Amino acid sequence: MKMITAIIKPFKLDDVRQAVADIGIQGITVTEVKGFGRQRGHTELYRGAEYVVDFLPKAKIELAVADELLEQVVEAIANTARTGKIGDGKIFVTDLLEAVRIRTGETGAEAV
């Protein structure tokens, strides 16, 4: 099993959710985060004083997937979340040691 963590532009969230649902993924966790990579912040103005906003709002999504679906899901996320402009985000894949469905107690591939 693998854990996919993707940082994407917030307005792409619905498209990505739809795309992974089409593959058959039934669960996803979303967090609102702030951050930057090589995309710089921007300057704002408040009562005559300039200030730089370094951190930009992003959406972080996490999904646990079976190994067989990994490549498909990563490709789906990348293709849907891409705008071609700076700040599109990143996808990280990590090994998932265990998964448990709390209601039934199922573990492993059945829980994902």
Next chain:
Amino acid sequence: MNDVTQISAQVTELAYALDTFYFLVMGALVMWMAAGFTMLEAGMVRAKNTAEILTKNVGLYSIACIMYMLCGYSIMYPGAFEGGVFESLATIGSGMLSSSDNTRAAVIASGGETYYSNLSDFFFQVVFVATAMSIVSGAVAERMKLWSFFLFTVLLTGFIYPVQGFWKWGGGFLQQAGFLDFAGSGVVHLCGAAAALAGVLLLGARKGKYGKDGQINAIPGCNLPLATLGTLILWLGWFGFNGGSELKVSDVGEANSVSLVFVNTNMAAAGGLVFALLLSRFWFGKADLTMALNGALAGLVAITAEPLTPEPIQAVLIGGIGGLLVVASIVWLDKLRIDDPVGAISVHGIVGIWGLLAVCFTNAEATFGAQLLGIASIFGWVFFASLAVWFVLKKTVGIRVSEEEEYEGVDISECGLEAYPEFASAD
């Protein structure tokens, strides 16, 4: 009595009732300005300091009402006094407000000279002192101890404000010198700003506001919709503030005057907003909402000294110049490292002075000399008396929260609760 006398008595009674009603309704509008200040300030501070500023505003309004009733009103309006500078302080201890009022017989016998209820006059006046005090709360926001602020409130509303109010509206030396201040650009707004400035100088700036090489850091307000709502509430309440200060509505002349005052008040606010917005656009490149809001208030403060004699187009300009001044003043005070989170000193002090001087342009009875005397007396008395009080408070109970309390937010340290407990704060 015969028919004519009877009808005449009834007309006198009706005029009394109408003018009393007018005081009460205009006073209620000015009371509503307390909501305006509260919302404006709540919107301009950070989320972690919101509950404290709300508490401060409702608290100061209540304390002001009580102190003014106990002694402030009689210090300000002692009745038959000679007009000596601090003479009316002698009424302390004996001047508490009572419920006694004019009798019908006395009103009719006066032939209309006594034309309003005494209690309606108190009600109208008490909301003005609350307004003056609430000017201070914004300037000292986010770093002052709540109870030190309340202690100061007791002294400003019970003594400092009434003394200078007496000098002008109570028949004291400023009135006699020909100083003109229709609704309180000086007595209320400059007074509040002077007290605020004294407090801010002893309090110091918020941590992180000013950097090492003259750097000025923005600390954005957490809720601009509230700030805007607050400004519009103040705008509405100001019709009571200026309109009620005409003090009478029950004949054609007075009704017309009141109408002109309402119109000019509105025009000045509009002029202030537009000019401030334009200046913000040309100077900073953007339409800064908070400057526009301060501009509207500046327009209102500017016209408050004399909303009756200008033509409406002049009111636009008087307010407009106020709008320009307030934007410049806000930036200038930051350069002087005087930290005023809501611009109170600029709106009420700098523009209050402009409003008092502008009287000379439209009112032939005004003189620069008398206006300057008023400005100097009010500012001098309130600033130094306030400075003394703030200083004593600073040395005894302290006026500033600790650095850690300031970092965590005064909601926690002063109120023990949060205004927005479900939202994680950004800093």
